[in-house]
Amino acid sequence: MSIKLIVIGGGASGMMCAGTAANAGANVILLEKKDKLGLKLSLTGKGRGNITNSQPNIKLFIEQFGRNGKFLYSAFNQFFNKELIKFFEDLGVQTKEGHGGRIFPQSENAWDIVDALRKYLHQNNVHIELQRKVKELLHFNNEIRGVITDKGNLFADKIVIATGGASYPKTGSTGDGYKFAKDTGHRVNPIYPVLVPLELKQDTSSMNKLKLKNIAVSVWKKDKKLAERFGECIFTDFGLDGAVILSLSRELKQEIRSDYLTLKIDLKPGLSDNQLHQRIIKESNIKGKSCIGSFLKSYLPQQIIPLVINRSNIDSKKQVSHLIKEERKRLINTFKNLEFTIIGTRPISSALVTSGGVELSQIEPKTMASKIMKGLYFVGEILDLDAETGGYNLQAAFSTGYLAGKSAAKKRT
Ligand SMILES: Cc1cc2nc3c(=O)[nH]c(=O)nc-3n(C[C@H](O)[C@H](O)[C@H](O)COP(=O)(O)OP(=O)(O)OC[C@H]3O[C@@H](n4cnc5c(N)ncnc54)[C@H](O)[C@@H]3O)c2cc1C
Known part of the structure; x- marks a missing residue:
């Protein structure tokens, strides 16, 4: 039988x-x-x-x-x-x-x-x-x-x-x-839920569907870096999705639930602060009359430029040649550390696994x-x-x- x-x-x-x-x-x-x-x-x-x-x-x-x-x-x-x-x-x-x-x-x-x-x-x-x-x-x-x-x-x-x-x-x-x-x-x-998008405290709806490639994303608990990934992410109307985000949701599945964590995007991970500074100085000598908003188009997708200018606390109409040292410093810091607060993951119904x-x-x-x-x-x-x-x-x-x-x-x- x-x-x-x-x-x-x-x-x-x-x-x-x-x-x-x-x-x-x-x-x-x-x-x-x-x-x-x-x-x-x-x-x-x-x-x-x-x-x-x-x-x-x-x-x-x-x-x-x-x-x-x-x-x-x-x-x-x-x-x-x-x-x-x-x-x-x-x-x-x-x-x-x-x-x-x-x-x-x-x-x-x-x-x-x-x-x-x-x-x-x-x-x-x-x-x-x-x-x-x-x-x-x-x-x-x-x-x-x-x-x-x-x-x-x-x-x-x-x-x-x-x-x-x-x-x-x-x-x-x-x-x-x-x-x-x-x-x-x-x-x-x-x-x-793992391999799941993350919800952010900040309103990201103006950047919905914006895909960032070749960026580094790190997650921090106060001054301690918990994890980092290099690759691509996609903004949504609730926060962030994409390969690096899914992977981070898995590594930090417990931490994300126990506390609000800080997520930082390095928009130019291939350049050090100093290299970025030199590049901006060099290009502002050529495009000095451009306002900062149009100057940044050669660095970033249009959809994210208003946020970067706002976080750097710079007047968007200001000419690049008129930027003072402190403003350039703030701009570079925003490029390298664009911060958001993770408030949780999407529900388990949206998780891949x-x-x-x-x-x-x-x-x-x-x-x-x-x-x-x-x-x-x-x-x-x-x-x-x-x-x-x-x-x-x-x-x-x-x-x-x-x-x-x-x-x-x-x-x-
Ligand atoms: C959108 C999405 C994309 C994914 N992409 C990938 C990928 O690209 N690569 C990869 O490796 N993995 C991927 N996964 C994960 C992968 O699909 C799962 O890990 C895998 O399907 C698990 O197989 P399983 O047989 O254990 O369960 P399931 O495939 O979930 O099957 C379980 C089955 O049991 C049935 N069932 C449940 N309860 C009962 C009950 N009481 N009585 C009778 N039947 C019942 C359900 O109806 C279901 O058909 C993805 C998952 C999702 C959601």
Whole structure:
């Protein structure tokens, strides 16, 4: 008799797990509460489907997850990026590499990834039930028995929780799995939105959609620099978004919640104060008659110039040649330290990833099985694991899903 397995959640990890377990001989039911599989997966890489990263070194890949990353060694040793790319190629999806090692389907359409996984499920005779929501787990004597759903109870030998985190709830990831984990005696570490835009105290609406490239952004608690990133950011009507901001939101997830922090943008990180000073002096000899507003156009995008002039406390109509030493000093200081106050992050519904979740010490890393409840497995974002942007989070979902699928298909001992 083959193992009867229920996988809860038809996202990246759940689909990989269900297909793999069925391929290994299990009798699998996949329960998904939405009317489609892979809704969140379809949004990844801005709809282009950033399934993994090309980083060939497992150790360096794992560094992107921070301290908890070492939990992933077993999963990655069994099924890593090379295997994932081959898996999709075998299902007819060719891939290509983009910026920062990001791997996308050739078509740059994330739905091709979802379709390939759906094909894999059908090929392996997984029984899929859409619009079927699991409400509770059934267990007895520390052994899993089945699930209570909105359409009746189902019984199984083993159950995999692949319900994802709590971000982008419209895709179905509403954090249900945290309750299932707690109800079965697992510790769930506090969850935080990460890879999420930041809200600022200052009104930034006049700069909405302004993208700044090649800038340095640092975050400070009083005189202590907490973190710094180099790259690009985008102003929004509530604050800041963009690659460096998402990354900072992850590194400072706790600090941002406990205090108002100062964010400084260095608009010219390639130039020292002195170099900037020399350049301004040199150019003011040539364009001395220009007012400061038009003079700054060769340094900055138009949308940010009024703010820089205002922060430097200079009359915008003043001719450059009439600037006094103190005014030039203030201008340079604004260029190098354009300050804002972080009042928080956008809500978890806007976060790309949920940080925190099921405590890893309760999970067997070689199988993804719970050490507390027999026959229960956890995979994907519900685990207390999260990484930078770049395809790392999806690789973790696919690898843990694969490992649990292989392990759960084996008979109970
Ligand atoms: C906008 C966006 C862009 C992203 N871009 C990237 C990227 O480019 N690269 C990358 O690596 N990662 C990216 N991520 C993160 C990545 O999508 C997730 O880490 C990954 O999808 C997690 O997979 P999962 O299977 O654990 O959970 P999910 O994909 O969230 O799937 C969970 C599934 O479980 C279902 N479910 C939940 N509760 C129940 C229940 N009670 N009963 C039945 N079904 C239930 C949900 O409906 C959902 O379908 C992005 C995330 C977002 C939101």
